[in-house]
Amino acid sequence: MQDSFSESPDADATAKPVCRVLDGAPVWPPPVWMMRQAGRYLPEYRATRAKAGSFLDLCYNPELAAEVTLQPIRRFGFDAAIMFSDILVVPHALGAEVTFQEGEGPRLSQTRSMEDLERLAPALPLEKLAPVFEVLQRVRQELPQDTALLGFCGAPWTVASYMIAGKGTPDQAPARTLAYRDPALMNALIDRLVEASTAYLIRQIESGADAVQIFESFGAALPPILFGPLSLEPISRIVAGVKAAKPGARVIVFIRGSGGHMTQLGWNCPGDALGLDWTVDLAHVLPTFPEHLPTQGNLDPLALLAGGEALDRGVDAVLDAVEGRPHIFNLGHGILPETPVAHVERMIERVRRAAARYGSG
Ligand code: CP3
Numbered sequence: 190m191q192d193s194f195s196e197s198p199d200a201d202a203t204a205k206p207v208c209r210v211l212d213g214a215p216v217w218p219p220p221v222w223m224m225r226q227a228g229r230y231l232p233e234y235r236a237t238r239a240k241a242g243s244f245l246d247l248c249y250n251p252e253l254a255a256e257v258t259l260q261p262i263r264r265f266g267f268d269a270a271i272m273f274s275d276i277l278v279v280p281h282a283l284g285a286e287v288t289f290q291e292g293e294g295p296r297l298s299q300t301r302s303m304e305d306l307e308r309l310a311p312a313l314p315l316e317k318l319a320p321v322f323e324v325l326q327r328v329r330q331e332l333p334q335d336t337a338l339l340g341f342c343g344a345p346w347t348v349a350s351y352m353i354a355g356k357g358t359p360d361q362a363p364a365r366t367l368a369y370r371d372p373a374l375m376n377a378l379i380d381r382l383v384e385a386s387t388a389y390l391i392r393q394i395e396s397g398a399d400a401v402q403i404f405e406s407f408g409a410a411l412p413p414i415l416f417g418p419l420s421l422e423p424i425s426r427i428v429a430g431v432k433a434a435k436p437g438a439r440v441i442v443f444i445r446g447s448g449g450h451m452t453q454l455g456w457n458c459p460g461d462a463l464g465l466d467w468t469v470d471l472a473h474v475l476p477t478f479p480e481h482l483p484t485q486g487n488l489d490p491l492a493l494l495a496g497g498e499a500l501d502r503g504v505d506a507v508l509d510a511v512e513g514r515p516h517i518f519n520l521g522h523g524i525l526p527e528t529p530v531a532h533v534e535r536m537i538e539r540v541r542r543a544a545a546r547y548g549s550g
Contacts, residue, residue, distance in 0.1 A: 207269045207337035208399055210515045211439040211462050213481040218543040219508070219516045220268035222339075223533070224443070225523030226261040227273045230530065233260045244289040245281070248274050251323035258328050262336060264530075265537055269337040269400075269517075272324050272393070276343030276404055279385055280352050282317040283309040299355040301367065306377055313385035315392055322396040329397035337400060340393030344405035344442075345382035345423040352378065361410040368415060375419070383423050387430035390440075394431070400439035403427065403460065406522075409446020416450050425459040441485060445522055451477075458482060467492075467521025471510035484514065487521040488536070494525050496532040504539045 203209060206220035228234055237257050241247035248254060254273040262270050277295055281287040286298040300306055329338055342348075350364035351357065358364075368375045390401045403424055411420055428440045443464030447454055454463060455478040462483035465471070469487055478484070492503035507518060518540050524533070 205268070205335050205337045205399060207339075207517055208439065210483050210517050211400055211441070213483060213515050215513055215515050217512070218541055219511060219518040220337075221518040221537055221540050222267040222269035222271065223261070223520050223524050224271075226265075226267060226271065227257045228524065229526035230524055230528045230533075231260055231264070232530075233257075233264075244275070245278075245287065248278060249320040251320045251327055254320070254324045255327035255331070258324060259331055262332065265533060267336070267537075269339050270328055270332055271339040271341060271402070272321065272328065272398070274321050274324065274341070276341070276348055277351060278318060278321065279313065279342060279348060279382070279389060280309075282314055283381070283385060285309065285352060294357050295351065297351055297355045300349075300352040300378060301363075303374055303377070306374065306381065309381065311381075313388050315388060318389065318392070322392055325393060325396035325398055338398050339441075340390065340396075340398035340401040342386045342389050342401070342403060342427075344403050344420060344444075345379045345386065345427075346411065346419045347405050347407045348382050348386075349375070349378050350407050350410075361407050365410060365415070368419060379419065379423050383426050383430075387427050387434075390427065390431050390438075391434045394435045394438055400441060400461075401431070402441040402443055402464065405442065405444040407446065408444040408450070409448075411446075413450070416453070420444070421450075421453065421457065421459055428460050441483075441517075443485070455479065455482065462515075462517070464519065465521065469521075471507060475510055475514060481515060483516065484511070485517040485519050487519070490520045490522050490525050490528070493520060493532050493536060494528045496529065496535065500532060500536060501539060504536055508540065508543050 206216045210216050234257050237253055238247060241250055241253050258270050258273040261267055277287050288296050290296060332338060350361040353367055354363040393401055405420055408420055424442055431438050440460035441462040441464055442460035445466045447465060448468050451474055462485055465484060465486035467487050467489035488503045488507055492499050
C-alpha cells in the first residue's frame with residue numbers, strides 16, 4: 190500500500206480533503222492544519238531542535254527536519270503536513286548571509302545596490318537546497334494517505350524586504366523607500382526572486398508536495414499603487430511558471446494584510462486558493478467572492494493562545510462563515526510559541542465536531 194502510494198504521489202490526491210478543497214469542492218467539516226504547526230510550542234520540537242545546532246542546521250538536516258514536520262501530524266492528526274524549512278533559505282541559497290539569533294529573529298547581509306545584487310547567484314542553485322527536497326521525499330513515505338503534503342516559499346516582496354533591511358522590520362520602511370527611490374533595483378531583485386521561487390516550487394512538487402503555499406507576510410505595508418506591481422503581479426508570475434511546468438499544481442497564496450486589497454483579491458486571486466489573516470471578516474467577505482474560490486484561515490493566533498470561550502467563539506465564527514464553501518481551517522498567521530498544546534487539541538476537536546453540528550458529514 191505504502192509502496193504504490195509513494196510511486197505515484199498524485200494518484201490518491203483526491204482522497205485528501207485538503208486537495209479536494211483546493212480543487213474547489215466544499216468539504217465538511219473543513220480540513221485543518223496550522224501555519225507554523227512544527228515549532229516551539231511543542232516539547233518534542235524543542236527536544237529535536239536542541240540536538241540540531243543552529244536553526245539553519247535543522248532546516249538542512251533531512252532526517253531531523255522530516256521528524257519535526259511529522260511531529261504535529263502524529264500528535265494532532267492534522268489534514269496537512271508542511272515541510273519544515275524557512276522562507277529565508279532562498280536568499281541563503283542565492284548567496285546572502287543568513288543567521289538566526291536566539292530571541293532576535295533572522296539577520297541577513299543587505300542587498301541595497303546593483304553590486305550587492307550582482308554578487309548573488311543569477312539563478313537558484315537547486316543543489317544547495319537538496320536537503321529540503323529530501324525532507325519532502327522522506328515525509329511523503331511516512332504520511333497517512335489522506336494527509337496532504339505542503340511545500341512553500343516566501344513571496345518576492347516579503348523575501349526582498351528581509352534582504353534589503355537585513356532583518357525583520359515593523360513596516361518594511363527600508364524596502365518601501367528603496368521601491369520609491371530605485372525602482373530599477375527593486376524590480377531586478379523581485380525578478381530574481383520570481384525566477385528562483387518558481388524553480389524552487391517546481392522542484393518541491395517533483396519531490397512530492399501535493400500543494401505549495403506562497404507566504405506574503407508583509408502585504409499590509411504596501412500602498413495600493415505598489416501592491417499590484419510588487420505583490421500580486423510577481424506572485425502571479427510564479428504561479429503561472431509553476432503551472433506551465435506542472436499543469437495540475439495547486440498553489441495557496443497567503444497574504445497577511447490583505448484586508449485593504451480585498452476586492453482586488455477575490456476576483457483576481459493569483460493562486461488557486463486565498464489564505465486570509467485574522468483581520469478579515471469572513472462572514473462579510475466570502476459572499477462577495479467567487480463561489481468556488483477556496484479559502485484558508487483565519488482564527489486569530491491570540492484567541493488560540495487565550496483558549497477557553499474566546500477560542501470557541503473564534504472557531505465558531507470561522508465555521509459559521511465557511512459552511513458550504515471550499516475552505517481549509519487554519520490560523521490567520523503562525524501559532525505563537527507560548528500556546529498551550531491543550532488549546533490546539535480543543536480547537537481541532539471543535540472543528541471536527543462541526544460534522545455533527547450541521548449533520549452533513
Ligand atoms: O509552518 C511550519 O510549521 C513550517 C515551518 C516554517 C517556519 N518558518 C519555521 C520557523 C514556515 C512556513 C516559516 C515561514 C516563515 N519564516 C515566514 C512566513 C510566515 C510568517 O510567519 O509570516 C517568515 C516571515 C519567516 C522568517 C522567520 N523565520 C522569522 C521572522 C523567524 C523568527 C521568528 C521567531 O519566532 O523567532 C524565523 C525562524 C523560524 N522559522 C522558527 C521556526 C519554527 C523559529 C526558530 C527556532 O525554532 O529557533
